[in-house]
Amino acid sequence: MxxxxxxxxxxxxxxxxxxxxxxxxxxxxxSVYHQLxxxxxxxxxxxxxxxxxxxxxxxxxxxxxADINRFVEKLSEQxxxxxxxxxxxxxxxxxxVHGGMNITEADFNRTVDLLxxxxxxxxxxxxxxxKVLRALAPTRDEMLYL
Amino acid sequence: MKHYFFVLSALVCLIASNYxxxxxxxxxxxxxxVQIEGSGGGGIVPWATLSGYDTQDEISVxxxxxxxxxxxxxxxxxxxxxxxxxxxxxxxxxxxxxxKQLGGDIRQNVIGVKYxxxxxxxxxxxxxxxxxxxxxKLEDGAIADLLGADSSSSGTDYYIAAxxxxxxxxxxxxxxxxxxxxxxxxxxxGLLGFGGAQNSDHEIMLEASAGVLLxxxxxxxxxxxxxxxxxxxxxxxxxxxxxxxxxNKHIALTLAWAELGSIAGAEDQNGLYLSINGQLW
Numbered sequence: 001m002x003x004x005x006x007x008x009x010x011x012x013x014x015x016x017x018x019x020x021x022x023x024x025x026x027x028x029x030x031s032v033y034h035q036l037x038x039x040x041x042x043x044x045x046x047x048x049x050x051x052x053x054x055x056x057x058x059x060x061x062x063x064x065x066a067d068i069n070r071f072v073e074k075l076s077e078q079x080x081x082x083x084x085x086x087x088x089x090x091x092x093x094x095x096x097v098h099g100g101m102n103i104t105e106a107d108f109n110r111t112v113d114l115l116x117x118x119x120x121x122x123x124x125x126x127x128x129x130x131k132v133l134r135a136l137a138p139t140r141d142e143m144l145y146l
Numbered sequence: 147m148k149h150y151f152f153v154l155s156a157l158v159c160l161i162a163s164n165y166x167x168x169x170x171x172x173x174x175x176x177x178x179x180v181q182i183e184g185s186g187g188g189g190i191v192p193w194a195t196l197s198g199y200d201t202q203d204e205i206s207v208x209x210x211x212x213x214x215x216x217x218x219x220x221x222x223x224x225x226x227x228x229x230x231x232x233x234x235x236x237x238x239x240x241x242x243x244x245x246k247q248l249g250g251d252i253r254q255n256v257i258g259v260k261y262x263x264x265x266x267x268x269x270x271x272x273x274x275x276x277x278x279x280x281x282x283k284l285e286d287g288a289i290a291d292l293l294g295a296d297s298s299s300s301g302t303d304y305y306i307a308a309x310x311x312x313x314x315x316x317x318x319x320x321x322x323x324x325x326x327x328x329x330x331x332x333x334x335x336g337l338l339g340f341g342g343a344q345n346s347d348h349e350i351m352l353e354a355s356a357g358v359l360l361x362x363x364x365x366x367x368x369x370x371x372x373x374x375x376x377x378x379x380x381x382x383x384x385x386x387x388x389x390x391x392x393x394n395k396h397i398a399l400t401l402a403w404a405e406l407g408s409i410a411g412a413e414d415q416n417g418l419y420l421s422i423n424g425q426l427w
Binding site: 104105106107109110112113116125126127128130131133134137140141 | 169170171172173174201202203204232268269312313314315317318319320361362
């Protein structure tokens, strides 16, 4: 009985690992970008995201004096390239853009919530949202407390 | 002793409310739950996660109420915890273990401290790592004495835990796992005392949890907790299968099926685990 329990637990743990591997492989043949529906959906997400930011005074404060059109363009590029789409990011580095803002961990996560709202409103399915978040997560280290 | 518990709770709230920002800066569900000894965790296993949603600039205070209704026993837990700057957690829990067949109960208080050594369960490349201790003090050691426990007053568990949340890992669902190593000589959490005829030293026990987040608000999974058999009464490893509903950052509801094996000679103690935990501040 105990053995069975340990096997089922390690099975579940193993499933996590395998899932991670499979997801890695899948991104080559069928990118998150294509699963999203390409450029049209990415633009919809980014436009929704801007609306969410405009409604949030805490996060909007970080955008004071920012060129919103450029933000939309560069964020779309960033999402496209990080999700395996046919774009390359041509903007400044994340550290350059966010330097001097002293973004807190809490405000970063608050913005992630805004992005999740934006994806909800663009009808991006839950599981695909997670893949987008995973693709963008590595940028966090270049954004916090600079 | 009960007074002590409430004074400590009040103190925790007072200290926390005088400092810094209320902590809600983490993503929903990523703070985990609060386990049966009062530490941030899953249900029966302490995790590397701290009990609240506080980030490095914030403080949080949480409370938990849990009941595990077994065939011959019922465990009731009340606890409070405070997490400071996503770095240190202190916790206090009161356990009442009802003896449904014999009548009466066994009561124990647990004071816990946890320190996050490394990482962020969601964002760091390697798992979040924390170390902690749980100091347990029995209110009445009569039953522990009767069963031949080495100590019927108090004991301390020490643990190290690793927790990782993987975004979009299982067919796009977020997944979480935790592995904990605990040095303990507690018999059935300490409710039956510490050490015994078979063993009177701290032994290393392994504990593990694995879960999948089916949505932003629902998690399912299972947990395993290895147990020592110091008294020679055939204490068995614990396991539970859980589903948690986390509608917002103020509350989490957990329903689980717990299989706790033989307890003080009563075999196959299974039952429902119900827990409500929430962030007060």
